[in-house]
Amino acid sequence: MTAYSPQQTAAISLVSPMLPFRAEILSVQPEAPLVSTYWMRFLDPELRTSYQFKPGQFNMLSIPGMGEAAISISSDSNDHQRVGHTVRFVGNVTNAISRLKAGDVIGVRGPFGTSWPLEDHHGKDIFIAAGGIGLPPLRPILYQVMAQRNNFGRVVVIYGARTPDDLQFTREYKAWEEAGIELIITVDRGDEKWTGLVGVVPLMFYRLRMDPRKSVVYTCGPEIMIRFVIFEALARRITPDQIYVSMERNMRCGLGLCGHCQLGPYFVCKDGPVFTYEQLQPYFNVEDL
Amino acid sequence: MCDQTDDKTELIDALQTIPWFHELAPDHFNRLIELSCLQDLETGQELFREGDKEDCLFIVLEGRVAIEMRVPGRGKVRIYTAEPMDIVGWSSITPVVRQRTAGARAVLPSRVVCLNAQKLYNACEEDHDLGYVVFRRLANVVASRLLTTRLQLLDMFAHPAAKEG
Amino acid sequence: MPEGHLEIGAIVTLEKPEFNRLLVAIQEQGYETLGPTIQDDTIQYNRINGLDDLPRGMTSKQDAGYYRLEYSGHNNYFDVTPGPQSWKGQFFPPRTELLTLYRQNKRDWSAEKTQPNQPPTALIGVRPCELAAIQVQDRVFLRNDLSDPLYLSRRERTFILVANCLHPGGTCFCVSMGTGPRSHSGFDLSLTELNDVFLMEIGSEAGRAILADLPWQPAAAFSLQAAERGFEYAIRHMGRTIPDVERLPEALLNDLENQQYDDVAKRCLSCTNCTQVCPTCFCWDVQEVNNLSGSEVRRERVWDSCFNPMYTYVFGGNTRPNTRSRYRQWITHKLASWYYQFGVSGCVGCGRCITWCPAGIDITAEANALLSEVKA
Numbered sequence: 001m002t003a004y005s006p007q008q009t010a011a012i013s014l015v016s017p018m019l020p021f022r023a024e025i026l027s028v029q030p031e032a033p034l035v036s037t038y039w040m041r042f043l044d045p046e047l048r049t050s051y052q053f054k055p056g057q058f059n060m061l062s063i064p065g066m067g068e069a070a071i072s073i074s075s076d077s078n079d080h081q082r083v084g085h086t087v088r089f090v091g092n093v094t095n096a097i098s099r100l101k102a103g104d105v106i107g108v109r110g111p112f113g114t115s116w117p118l119e120d121h122h123g124k125d126i127f128i129a130a131g132g133i134g135l136p137p138l139r140p141i142l143y144q145v146m147a148q149r150n151n152f153g154r155v156v157v158i159y160g161a162r163t164p165d166d167l168q169f170t171r172e173y174k175a176w177e178e179a180g181i182e183l184i185i186t187v188d189r190g191d192e193k194w195t196g197l198v199g200v201v202p203l204m205f206y207r208l209r210m211d212p213r214k215s216v217v218y219t220c221g222p223e224i225m226i227r228f229v230i231f232e233a234l235a236r237r238i239t240p241d242q243i244y245v246s247m248e249r250n251m252r253c254g255l256g257l258c259g260h261c262q263l264g265p266y267f268v269c270k271d272g273p274v275f276t277y278e279q280l281q282p283y284f285n286v287e288d289l
Numbered sequence: 290m291c292d293q294t295d296d297k298t299e300l301i302d303a304l305q306t307i308p309w310f311h312e313l314a315p316d317h318f319n320r321l322i323e324l325s326c327l328q329d330l331e332t333g334q335e336l337f338r339e340g341d342k343e344d345c346l347f348i349v350l351e352g353r354v355a356i357e358m359r360v361p362g363r364g365k366v367r368i369y370t371a372e373p374m375d376i377v378g379w380s381s382i383t384p385v386v387r388q389r390t391a392g393a394r395a396v397l398p399s400r401v402v403c404l405n406a407q408k409l410y411n412a413c414e415e416d417h418d419l420g421y422v423v424f425r426r427l428a429n430v431v432a433s434r435l436l437t438t439r440l441q442l443l444d445m446f447a448h449p450a451a452k453e454g
Numbered sequence: 455m456p457e458g459h460l461e462i463g464a465i466v467t468l469e470k471p472e473f474n475r476l477l478v479a480i481q482e483q484g485y486e487t488l489g490p491t492i493q494d495d496t497i498q499y500n501r502i503n504g505l506d507d508l509p510r511g512m513t514s515k516q517d518a519g520y521y522r523l524e525y526s527g528h529n530n531y532f533d534v535t536p537g538p539q540s541w542k543g544q545f546f547p548p549r550t551e552l553l554t555l556y557r558q559n560k561r562d563w564s565a566e567k568t569q570p571n572q573p574p575t576a577l578i579g580v581r582p583c584e585l586a587a588i589q590v591q592d593r594v595f596l597r598n599d600l601s602d603p604l605y606l607s608r609r610e611r612t613f614i615l616v617a618n619c620l621h622p623g624g625t626c627f628c629v630s631m632g633t634g635p636r637s638h639s640g641f642d643l644s645l646t647e648l649n650d651v652f653l654m655e656i657g658s659e660a661g662r663a664i665l666a667d668l669p670w671q672p673a674a675a676f677s678l679q680a681a682e683r684g685f686e687y688a689i690r691h692m693g694r695t696i697p698d699v700e701r702l703p704e705a706l707l708n709d710l711e712n713q714q715y716d717d718v719a720k721r722c723l724s725c726t727n728c729t730q731v732c733p734t735c736f737c738w739d740v741q742e743v744n745n746l747s748g749s750e751v752r753r754e755r756v757w758d759s760c761f762n763p764m765y766t767y768v769f770g771g772n773t774r775p776n777t778r779s780r781y782r783q784w785i786t787h788k789l790a791s792w793y794y795q796f797g798v799s800g801c802v803g804c805g806r807c808i809t810w811c812p813a814g815i816d817i818t819a820e821a822n823a824l825l826s827e828v829k830a
Binding site: 034088090131132160161162166188189190191192194195196197198199200202203206207221222224225228 | 332353355356357364365366367368369370372396397433436437440441443444445446447448449450
């Protein structure tokens with residue numbers, strides 16, 4: 001064999017990068033209609049301690065015979081007893097996941113991708129703008145913030161859902177607020193019982209005073225929402241390198257090998273899913289890219 | 290509609306908290322005091338109903354006011370909430386619309402400023418400098434409402450299965 | 455056997471009939487020898503055991519959407535440019551089993567990865583553009599942070615014998631892409647076919663060991679000169695060119711709304727032919743293959759294409775819903791983003807995508823049109 005010298009990595013998961021690890025489902029927590037959190041634990045005890053992820057990363061979850069789906073990790077990265085994935089049931093794989101119960105075994109490959117650079121943002125005001133199923137990849141941030149609240153200035157979560165019933169993690173809002181996280185929860189349409197806000201995530205920036213010198217924005221949700229969040233952030237003089245965006249594309253391998261998730265020069269699974277807007281700027285508004 | 294408020298000082302203090310009014314000339318500001326009053330609302334209290342005659346433009350000072358529409362079979366659907374410094378009932382001073390196109394209800398204990406719509410409209414007609422400031426502000430309100438409505442119309446959080454039928 | 459000994463980098467000659475012994479020597483090292491043969495009116499790579507298996511005297515006529523294999527009566531064995539098949543499938547087969555999942559019961563299952571079992575293979579008559587394509591794919595599948603184990607196991611058990619090009623085809627543009635007509639490194643052995651002898655270059659220890667036992671002769675000056683003249687001829691007779699290749703990465707990514715994309719979208723059929731014949735296209739999908747009871751599931755890797763409608767499907771939506779966006783993805787990836795991803799162009803100038811496009815879309819014409827519209 002000729003002409004190259006690969007440096008083999010020692011990491012187990014990369015020796016056989018497509019092989020799923022078995023994890024037992026510990027419990028299933030319904031969050032909203034067609035959205036549940038699956039708490040799981042690796043069957044291999046060694047893997048439980050060696051497995052580490054960073055907030056914003058994702059795993060490939062799989063079910064034999066159904067295939068794999070990229071699902072972001074929604075749990076506390078310091079919790080080594082269990083890993084949580086909040087899944088919306090939309091496709092073949094996620095619908096199969098919806099039929100799993102505690103005790104069933106699911107396949108996990110990962111973690112993959114880039115993370116929210118929270119450790120670089122000590123002392124900053126963190127503005128989190130999430131919509132719909134865009135909140136789960138940001139929830140690990142909230143665990144981190146709660147564990148080290150004094151490392152950050154203001155921490156504001158703007159979260160929007162379709163209706164009050166669609167709001168996720170409602171049980172936790174009180175704990176978040178008690179930890180000093182400002183919550184702005186809004187829905188697209190309310191019913192007669194809903195006394196909270198009705199409106200859309202980007203427009204909630206009108207309620208905030210932001211100091212552009214010390215503010216960072218983390219956002220995840222439908223791309224159209226992200227577009228207007230960026231618009232409002234830029235209008236408040238937040239610079240593109242201080243706006244962090246988690247992108248969604250068709251991901252099949254998680255390794256930057258299969259090609260599907262490309263966006264311009266990037267593999268979203270490897271170079272993302274978390275990008276700065278500075279990175280995305282040339283490509284973000286190009287139609288059908 | 291405004292009852293005559295005996296104590297004008299409270300009203301003046303309240304109006305001075307509204308950023309929009311800071312750019313008014315003193316005589317314009319005094320003009321608005323003459324056609325304004327304060328109104329306190331309890332949780333659940335209606336500010337107006339769909340179909341009512343348009344008589345007031347409201348500025349929310351405290352609390353939260355929901356814009357809602359009655360939909361047969363679905364009850365009242367809340368489609369927008371106004372927070373402090375937001376405007377409710379903007380169509381009352383447009384020349385054409387004559388009745389409320391949606392209802393408004395306090396969902397938290399609230400305080401609003403009520404500006405007599407007809408008098409405000411007349412004042413704007415008589416003094417276009419005042420009219421410019423008022424209608425420029427209204428244009429901003431309408432623009433942000435339209436953006437909100439457009440994003441809601443996209444139904445961006447809808448389940449894909451609903452979209453595909 | 456001649457005096458002296460061979461060193462890596464040495465250039466010697468071998469009488470043409472001795473090539474049969476060369477193949478045997480390679481086979482004796484445990485390699486299966488694959489090379490160009492005539493099959494289905496094209497050149498395809500099959501097992502070869504001797505010179506008689508090679509397409510002597512054949513020439514391929516190639517143009518946009520046109521390919522004919524013709525007998526032109528010359529005496530050369532390696533003088534026909536490739537057909538639709540590339541060597542890509544050797545390392546990255548169109549369908550590979552990755553692993554098997556065994557369901558134990560309703561709740562649990564186990565996974566077993568597939569052990570690579572490809573026999574050592576010698577690729578005979580690899581064109582310089584094809585060797586360049588293999589090297590491009592090495593960068594994709596064998597990264598510093600991650601190597602694909604199936605690709606690696608096949609790649610490291612491969613012997614490569616290059617056949618340099620003296621008569622390029624009608625859709626060739628390796629000179630523009632800097633990949634030909636001659637290979638300089640990355641092979642075990644290379645040959646340049648002259649009228650009477652093969653000029654052999656030693657590229658590796660494996661190549662040296664195999665050639666050492668054969669009756670090679672030091673290369674005569676006139677043989678070396680003949681090869682040089684041949685390369686000069688080939689350089690002058692490229693079927694296609696892209697004059698400003700180095701401008702492509704920046705120019706294409708800075709001009710994603712170029713109107714040329716609307717134009718090519720009217721001609722492109724989204725048939726995926728170009729990606730299937732391309733020796734560097736690496737996109738793949740994972741498929742589940744169940745047995746009837748569902749107790750055993752093979753997870754397989756299959757070639758995919760950025761022209762397939764499902765390629766970019768994400769729950770309920772498709773981020774590239776039309777041919778314009780898919781063609782743009784293909785050509786910008788190939789000629790521009792590849793450079794940022796892997797440090798090289800994704801195009802080696804082999805011309806297959808031009809020849810095998812049923813609509814005759816020409817990547818060099820499209821690239822030149824895109825460049826000409828870009829403000830310099």
